[in-house]
Amino acid sequence: MEAKKPRPTIDPDSKVYWESAKLNKLMVQYSKDTNEYFLYSKQLTNAQDSKNIEWKEVSGQGKIYSYTVIYAPAGPAFVEDVPYVVASITLNEGARIISNIITDNTENISIGDNVKVIFEKQDDEFTIPKFVISK
Numbered sequence: 001m002e003a004k005k006p007r008p009t010i011d012p013d014s015k016v017y018w019e020s021a022k023l024n025k026l027m028v029q030y031s032k033d034t035n036e037y038f039l040y041s042k043q044l045t046n047a048q049d050s051k052n053i054e055w056k057e058v059s060g061q062g063k064i065y066s067y068t069v070i071y072a073p074a075g076p077a078f079v080e081d082v083p084y085v086v087a088s089i090t091l092n093e094g095a096r097i098i099s100n101i102i103t104d105n106t107e108n109i110s111i112g113d114n115v116k117v118i119f120e121k122q123d124d125e126f127t128i129p130k131f132v133i134s135k
Contacts, residue, residue: 003077007126016055021127024119026060028095029053037095060117061134062091069106089115089131100130109133 010018017039020027028039032052067087073079085101087109101109102118115131122128 003075003079005077005122006075007122018126020055020057021119021129022121022125024127025057026091026117026129027055028058028091028093028097030056037091037093039095039097056093058091058093058095060091060129062089062097062115062131064088064101064109064111064113064115065090065096066111067101067109069109085109087115087131097129099128102130102132 008014008018016027028037030037030053032054037056037058065088067085070078070084070086071082073082078084083106085103085106087099087101089097089099091097101115102120103109114134116134117129118132120128120130
């Protein structure tokens with residue numbers, strides 16, 4: 001029996017993000033008060049007191065801020081995925097997102113590499129935004 005990968009809890013703060021991913025759109029929050037894009041939670045931004053927040057579709061392009069290559073699987077569901085890359089990505093709009101970099105060559109990744117979003121459909125109810133190198 002194949003182990004199922006865990007899924008995030010979809011709450012009111014993240015619902016738009018996950019629903020948009022099913023439509024192959026990358027959405028992040030935007031503060032009209034601070035002119036700042038961010039991915040929840042706003043408590044970690046300059047927009048923490050802003051009441052003028054809206055969701056906006058972004059380009060899905062950015063740069064690798066930091067990354068790590070995972071060699072020890074995070075449980076039975078990830079055994080076939082190792083090695084895999086988890087990265088902090090700074091989107092062109094300024095928001096930072098944590099996601100996977102999809103690659104066949106984990107040694108060919110560097111901080112500062114350009115990336116673009118792809119959407120990995122798990123099933124009809126769940127799609128994960130991931131990234132690939134765009135050189």
